Amino acid sequence: MKLKDKLLKKFHGQIKKQFNNDTEQIDFSMEVSKCILRELAAELDRLVSLRELLIQSEVSDDKIHQEESQTLVLQWADELSSQQQKRKQETTQMLTELKTTEDHEDSQNLDKEQRLQDAKMILSDWTWKLKSKETVKLGEECKAVLQDLCKQWKKGKLVNILPIMDFIIRILLQENKTEESMLKQWFKSEKVFRKAGGLYVPTPVWNCITRHPAEVILDPQTANPNLMLDKDGRSVRTKTHEESITNPWNDYQRKHSKYDGWMCVQAKKGYTTGSYYWEVDVNGKYDWRIGVVKESAPRLGYVNMNTKAGYWTLRLQLGSLMALTDPVTKLNYIALSKIGVNLDIEEGRVSFYDSEKRRHIYTFKTHFMKSERIYPVFGTVETGRALRII
Template sequence: MSTCFVRRLAIRQLVGNTRTLIRKAGKTCILLKIEDNYIFRGIRWACLCPADNMMKECLHFLIKPAKKIKIRLKESRKKVKNEKKKPLVESQLFIMELARELSRLCQQRSNVLAHIWTSEDTWHPSLCREFIVEWAAVLENRVQTRSIQEELKNEWSEKRDWKDHLLCMLETGGEYDMGSHKRVILDWTHQLKNRLEHSIWPGETVLMMLDDLELQWRRGRLPNLLPAMELIMWVVLSEDSLDKHDVTKEWLIRKQRSQKIDAVRYIPHTVWNWICEAAEEVTLDPKTANHDLMLSEDNKRMRCGLERRDLPNSMRCFSGWWCVLANEGYTSGRHYWEVEVGHRDWRLGVAKASAQRKGYSSLNTQTGYLTLRLERGTDLKALTVPVTPLTQTLVPRKVGVYLDYEQGQLSFYNVEKRSHIYTYNETFTERLFPLFGTVEVMKDLVIRSAQTREPCLCSGPCLWG
């Protein structure tokens, strides 16, 4: 086998794996670097000697495309640079000034809001306008004699009056009708002007959460620092009426009530640990299983069998859909369980005790089911009426299901990414049973042990446990 042919194979393997090849031959160094960043940055040659002409000939088929890519890359960089030079609109400047005032009031280890008021983290104008309108509504509806907990329950029902107006305004992209909302926030911040610098202590739990949010923002897991801004707003609002340790919990409840889909791109460690504290052992009830399903001996695994089991019919089992309920039913409290799902088809959620289990009636909110469903590997949806489609980017491999009976919330999370998928907001009045469904014959649907935890995402020793 010729030397040229061997080298050609080595280079092609290098291009496929997008790695860096460093070849040293005496004082001569050849550096071939290809970066996997959606755009190849080209091939750079340095200090080629006659002995390396054979190597260059092997790579001649890459040189011309690399030059074109380099030109396109320069054009892309120039375009991005010009976009960054666009002047900030009024709503963006307003958010920056609000962040500056909040940063002045609150004690922070990392001064996370400085990234906002120095324009290092700039939000899209529509996001700024939505933030202004929402918080203006919160401040308008706030009554001094009412606790933050009562406010959280009532404010979002009152929010319906101005939500249509907000959506209309965001579609037109106008800045002209923001004056009244800005005045509400300005009046509130004016009351804070007399407060001393760093006079508000957020609490250790909140500070840890802010540090975590900033870290994930720097890593690119968070598109912006909006969650940190909201968290500090709640700290200031709840200074006298809510324990600092409870602020993070109320923040999550509020986010999931106001935005049912993809409410939180990353759930900080303190909040995630609080959710996992409600973890319980969940086991399948064989008496409710469809006869096509195969259950493991410990009732923790299930899959669809190739042959139907010959069992007597029961009023408790599913005769149509390939589903099964858990032994445990809940009428109060917080409960959390995790499930390893298949790649093609699954169904998770809860069923009301009175829900019909016979036939092929749709398992949606009208028939007593609150579920998330994946079909054909990409079609993820919440079975509301009508159906709520969810984006393919939200499709998980490990699903966390969190039930807060008193708050009336059933939430689904991507366990590996620690992100929110969807939340049902209901008023629960009867016993709820965890529900599981699959039609896969090669992949088990597995209920994870309550003691199983995903590895921490911290860099270095974990401070959150």
């Protein structure tokens, strides 16, 4: 510990010396990125009183990507700057608003390199302020999240320490460390690291996501005539040739709510408010479409079933997993058995998870109109294996 303190003291002295030298341009390189992260990690390790984290020793070269670390540095600095401006606004609102406008205009003219330099100074100043504190209270929910993350890190199930650091720092920046604020900060971290894929969801967060299970029953009145639904309305597959001897289109009547192009069906119940969770068994399947659709979205013919049309779905087709944005977002394909879907109307969020491994797959962020319902929607072209709602 003495050696650790001596090294940190030496490092702080070097950084402070560099910051005071206005004439010298500091290259925001990979090494500087890692130094900033190590410095923050050391303080976080001390403040949160969770020695199991061992953040400082684990922030190694092969686990830090320059682009990720620089992105986080900018975001943390923006959050700190925002809070500082908010405090000033309480006493000098007019002056602060003027300064905010000027700062915003100036920031548009600064290149990324300059913004990174400014962010580094903001974070360094914050780190020095942390040193004056002996400890901080995170709240039971936040502490439980960190303890679970520690266990997963020790088991080798977390390949990147940055999400843990990001979550801790975001929590420390919040004045009210409630369960609601914890969830919001976790979802922010989830969004930052979605490109990395497979971000592990700690137990307390997972319990919050799944605490409002939806009873999803498929609506035969919306199903493509070539689909076969079980009597319980919990599974769907495409009819075989033998099952289609009697032409399923004989009594077909075209209406807006019925799919007559894509092999899809929606749930009977839609939602205008609240948060809901359901799971779908996709084990062994090579083709499926899972997500939600708004009430006014087109259903007839072979329409573009993407976010622009009012669909928020994932699609597995010929071994390729994609989020049907506009344009399509290709995702890293991993073998999946169960898909968890979390719809949050108020937050405008549709998130997908590998529910068995409790890992994040993708999140759509949007704004739902309260005037229309949002329905779970499903699709498959396979005849041998059904898509089943658990």
